[in-house]
Amino acid sequence: GQQVMQIPQYQHVQEGEDFTTYCNSSTTLSNIQWYKQRPGGHPVFLIQLVKSGEVKKQKRLTFQFGEAKKNSSLHITATQTTDVGTYFCAGLTGGGNKLTFGTGTQLKVEL
Amino acid sequence: KAGVTQTPRYLIKTRGQQVTLSCSPISGHRSVSWYQQTPGQGLQFLFEYFSETQRNKGNFPGRFSGRQFSNSRSEMNVSTLELGDSALYLCASSLGSGLGYEQYFGPGTRLTVT
Numbered sequence: 001g002q003q004v005m006q007i008p009q010y011q012h013v014q015e016g017e018d019f020t021t022y023c024n025s026s027t028t029l030s031n032i033q034w035y036k037q038r039p040g041g042h043p044v045f046l047i048q049l050v051k052s053g054e055v056k057k058q059k060r061l062t063f064q065f066g067e068a069k070k071n072s073s074l075h076i077t078a079t080q081t082t083d084v085g086t087y088f089c090a091g092l093t094g095g096g097n098k099l100t101f102g103t104g105t106q107l108k109v110e111l
Numbered sequence: 112k113a114g115v116t117q118t119p120r121y122l123i124k125t126r127g128q129q130v131t132l133s134c135s136p137i138s139g140h141r142s143v144s145w146y147q148q149t150p151g152q153g154l155q156f157l158f159e160y161f162s163e164t165q166r167n168k169g170n171f172p173g174r175f176s177g178r179q180f181s182n183s184r185s186e187m188n189v190s191t192l193e194l195g196d197s198a199l200y201l202c203a204s205s206l207g208s209g210l211g212y213e214q215y216f217g218p219g220t221r222l223t224v225t
Contacts, residue, residue: 042217043214090154097167097210098156098167098169099144
């Protein structure tokens with residue numbers, strides 16, 4: 001079945017450093033969504049990418065969707081302690097009938 | 112607007128029992144999806160309901176079922192509980208039908224099966 005892998009599984013950074021998580025799907029995606037889950041919390045929607053090669057920015061966060069629509073990345077510039085959490089990608093396939101979440105990247109930020 | 116609410120927040124059940132979880136979506140949202148989150152398997156999609164009809168289904172056994180009411184509230188039922196069903200069960204609502212819309216998650220129900 002379809003798999004969505006994320007790397008790295010964990011990332012420990014110093015505040016102010018940059019962070020990137022990568023999402024790779026075994027199949028072509030209709031779109032990809034990104035979510036953030038704080039420790040003890042629930043996933044919160046960040047963004048959705050639909051077009052091949054699409055790039056979107058939200059303040060310090062930059063999201064990219066690959067040309068082949070099989071991979072995506074989330075880059076955070078100058079991390080802050082408020083960025084702590086697990087970042088999930090979720091790929092949509094099957095004509096919109098199947099949403100597969102990635103394995104997640106847990107980000108820890110030290111002062 | 113109030114967010115997605117789930118009840119109960121915590122539940123302890125014994126193997127073999129059944130359980131019903133409840134989810135109230137954001138007002139105006141007609142789609143409700145259910146997910147299981149475990150440390151080992153991550154976030155897995157269970158099913159999605161829209162206008163009282165199951166529209167999409169994940170790869171879970173028939174012990175997992177759900178329904179949606181005319182007011183869009185949804186319930187999920189798990190019968191013959193197994194130890195492996197211990198998980199955080201999240202429901203999410205969205206405006207449109209299908210999974211290609213922004214999902215608003217509730218706080219989840221933490222189910223422990225002993």
